[in-house]
Amino acid sequence: MDWSPLWISLHTAVATIIVVFFIGVLLAWQVERLHSETGKIVVDAVITLPMVLPPTVAGFFLLYFFGNNRVLGQLIYEVFGVRIAFSWLATVLAAAVISLPLMYRSARGALSQVDHGILEAAQSLGMTEWRIFWRIHLPNALPGIIAGGLLAFARGLGEFGATAMIAGNIAGRTRTLPLAVYSAVAAGDWEAAGWYVAVIVAICLMVVIGLNWYLYKTKKELER
Template sequence: MAASFWSPVLLSAQIAVVSTMIVALAGISAAVFMAKRSFKGKVLLETFLLLPLVFPPSVTGFLLIVVFGTRSPAGQLILTIFGSPVMFTWWAGVIASSVVAFPLMYQAVKTGLQAIDCDIEDAAKVDGAGAGKVIWHISLPLALSSILTGLILSFARALGEFGATLMFAGNIPGKTQTVPTAIYMAIESGDMELAWMWVLTIVALSFIMLAAVSFHSSRK
């Protein structure tokens, strides 16, 4: 019982951690590029980046199957390199969680970067700092609070991902079964006690994440 209970919890945490690392890299990079630039098509590009935030989970899962399925170019490439498809694997859960969590990271960091006084960055450039140094030594440190908020929200979102993960990664116990999918299956089988235990676990973890965000915001 203990092993079967903790397996989805540990898997959810592992997927959330790896997803958050991927989202941090992608979200910060995209936010740095988009925050203070103006170019033709920016609105369309930003809308595209934020789409997973409003997509129904089934749509996200369907699109991931289309993009990474064995009949797609990406799916064929993965099959050639690794010898097996990405669907119904641990990495499928990571991809699904990363896609749905990315907009939260991107939006949080972009908001933090846009709040920085341009005079501070301009002063560093006047003193001879290049664009890269300004970003690493001025912009990102000043936006650290927003970055941490994005990390926490992204982790919480990845931890609770259900729909896209169920469609793309499946629900294989010990392999792709996360807490949300485990709760679903427990309810389907009528095991309400087990479902409640998982619900309380993920509620507690989510509460801690959101409390951390609120604590961070109150200290700004």
């Protein structure tokens, strides 16, 4: 039984959530600061688009831009000496693109719930936007942001379509758990596929239970 897909998936999911957590929160904060409602709608649609597109379509765009023979892929190789396509970095890139909208939407929803009266009072006292974000916006929105982070982690763990397109299905290198399930079924090894499925379900179930427990504890603390 090859358990390398489990470690590849976990490493990918951890790296993904580190990336999308900060990018998603900052994007959500910047969109919330926009004064134009039309601008908010357009930017929100662009950021959210990967969440509603078929993952293979998102993977096509990633391969189109980051492929080893494409301009951006070649530029990255020439500058950093790194090949993106069909490497472990490609699994992170695919998972990040697919899970970022979920992180962004959760963060934006949490940030929009912060009392605007408090924010206006802080502005009237001369606090900078950056300080308001760190001292008021972020602490008040943190429960929703953490909830979004947990969901994004689970989404990154289960990414399949975009990963298959940009990273391939290379054993011991880019074969994540979802790809391992597909490969095992294709090879007729239902026992291995069953084990991989059980691991994915167990991890995702723990994430959801942890999320529900965290939200329950947060709710209880707010009611005190």
